[in-house]
Amino acid sequence: MGKSRNHFITNSIRIKNEKIFLNKETVLSFDSEIGFPQFLKDSYKKLGLKYPKYHKMDSLCKLGILGSSVLLKDQNFDADTALVFSNTSASHDIDLKHKQSMESIVSPTVFVYTLPNIVLGEISIKYKLQSENVFFIEDKFNAELLWDYSEALLNSGKVSSVVCGWIELKNEQYDVLLCLVSNNGEIPFTKDNLEELYKFENE
Amino acid sequence: MSDLRTELKQSIIEQLNLEELNIEDIDNDDALFGDGLGLDSIDALELIVLLEKDYGIKLTDPDQAKEIFLSINKMAGYIESHRTK
Numbered sequence: 001m002g003k004s005r006n007h008f009i010t011n012s013i014r015i016k017n018e019k020i021f022l023n024k025e026t027v028l029s030f031d032s033e034i035g036f037p038q039f040l041k042d043s044y045k046k047l048g049l050k051y052p053k054y055h056k057m058d059s060l061c062k063l064g065i066l067g068s069s070v071l072l073k074d075q076n077f078d079a080d081t082a083l084v085f086s087n088t089s090a091s092h093d094i095d096l097k098h099k100q101s102m103e104s105i106v107s108p109t110v111f112v113y114t115l116p117n118i119v120l121g122e123i124s125i126k127y128k129l130q131s132e133n134v135f136f137i138e139d140k141f142n143a144e145l146l147w148d149y150s151e152a153l154l155n156s157g158k159v160s161s162v163v164c165g166w167i168e169l170k171n172e173q174y175d176v177l178l179c180l181v182s183n184n185g186e187i188p189f190t191k192d193n194l195e196e197l198y199k200f201e202n203e
Numbered sequence: 204m205s206d207l208r209t210e211l212k213q214s215i216i217e218q219l220n221l222e223e224l225n226i227e228d229i230d231n232d233d234a235l236f237g238d239g240l241g242l243d244s245i246d247a248l249e250l251i252v253l254l255e256k257d258y259g260i261k262l263t264d265p266d267q268a269k270e271i272f273l274s275i276n277k278m279a280g281y282i283e284s285h286r287t288k
Contacts, residue, residue, distance in 0.1 A: 041222075052241075055222040105256055108248035109219065 007154055008185030009193060010161070013071045015063060015176035016201045022070050024200055036172035040066070051126065058094040058113035060169045061122045067178045068123045068163065075180060077161050082153045083120045083133035084146055084164035090116040090137055092170045119167065131159060141166050141177075143194040150181055150189070166198065175202075207279045218253055219246050231276045239274075247272060259287030 014021040018030040018039050028046055030039055040062045044054055047069060054065055064085075094113045101107050112118070117135040124133065132153060136145060150162040161182035168175040177198050181189045212226045215235075219242065233239045236247070250272055254260040260282065262268050271281045 052221070052223050055220040105252050107252065108245050112245055 006183060007151065007181050007189040008183065009179045009187040009189050009197070010182045010185040011071050011075060011180040012165075012187075012197050013067050013176070013178050014197070014201050015067055015174060019201070020066065020070060021201065024197075027070055036174070053122075056109060057122060058091070058097075058110070058118075059172070059174075060091060060094065060116065060167065061113060061119045063167055063169060063174055063176050064119035064123050065126060067165075067167070067176050068127065071163065071178050071180050072127065077127075077180070077182070079128055079130045080159045081127075081129055082131045082150070082159040082162045083123060083129070084136075084150050084153070084162055085117075085120060085134070085167055086136040086138050086142065086146060087116060087166060087168040088138055088140060089168060089170035091118070093172065123163075141195075141198050143191045143198065147189065147191040147194055154181065207282065208275050211275055211278055211282075214253055214257065215240075215250070218249055229275060231279075232274050235272050235274060235278075242272075250278075254282070257288075258282050258285075260285050 012023055014024070018032055018034055019026060020028040020043060028043055030042060034042065036059065040059060043066050044062075047066065049065070049069055051065065054062060057065065091114050094110060098106065098110050098114050101110055116137070117133070120133040120135060123129065124131070134149065136142070136149075138145065146164045146166075150164045153159045153162055161180060163178055163180055165178035166176065167178070179189075179194065179197065187193055208231055209226060212229045215221065215229075216224055216226070221240065224240070229240065236242050242250075247268060251262050251268060254262060262271070271278055
């Protein structure tokens with residue numbers, strides 16, 4: 001159970017504690033006092049992203065764009081690359097903002113982000129993906145679910161690779177792990193390896 | 204007169220999170236949608252909200268919005284003749 005013969009974790013990124021890691025190597029690191037909004041803004045600048053739409057997104061989508069930008073940089077992936085994401089707080093922070101805006105005239109640009117799976121759409125638009133995507137809401141990081149669903153997609157032959165992982169955000173506390181899974185790499189795509197990558201920066 | 208145009212540019216930059224733009228980057232006759240500032244349909248809804256919140260103007264006809272949101276000059280002209288606050 002939980003073992004793959006042919007699929008590998010080609011790349012993995014972790015975003016937590018004002019830091020961004022690629023394959024456990026630090027890509028960006030900020031002072032812990034920076035604050036979440038500034039972390040999102042400064043990461044965009046430091047990564048040299050040229051994507052003005054980023055600034056219009058809610059914070060969950062910004063985390064998704066930052067993560068995918070680091071994860072997919074210099075990688076070969078096809079438009080059929082599937083997205084299998086999960087978290088526990090859905091779109092909590094933007095939901096709260098929307099609720100507050102209901103005291104006056106609601107903001108359409110806030111409302112459009114009040115679903116967690118919008119992050120999948122934003123990533124798909126940026127990378128021109130025309131693929132299957134799914135967003136699970138779970139009590140906690142569930143490596144088995146991510147592994148099982150991704151494996152099923154890969155084994156179906158309908159997708160060449162998968163980006164799977166955890167993208168949690170609540171009250172500006174964030175915890176992101178995204179993995180590019182394909183036929184290339186050295187780390188076998190297993191439930192245990194997913195868990196091990198998630199534990200990085202969590203222990 | 205020009206103050207309203209400057210105010211509108213500032214509001215649009217803030218409300219639509221156009222962080223990479225400054226007031227000086229927007230000409231009064233620049234197209235706001237399409238090839239101009241590249242605003243989209245959700246931005247158009249936000250501009251409708253902006254007109255109501257800041258100037259007391261309620262737009263109900265989408266075709267009317269298309270005309271008004273052509274440029275800063277068009278918006279300012281409409282606001283000057285229809286504002287209730």
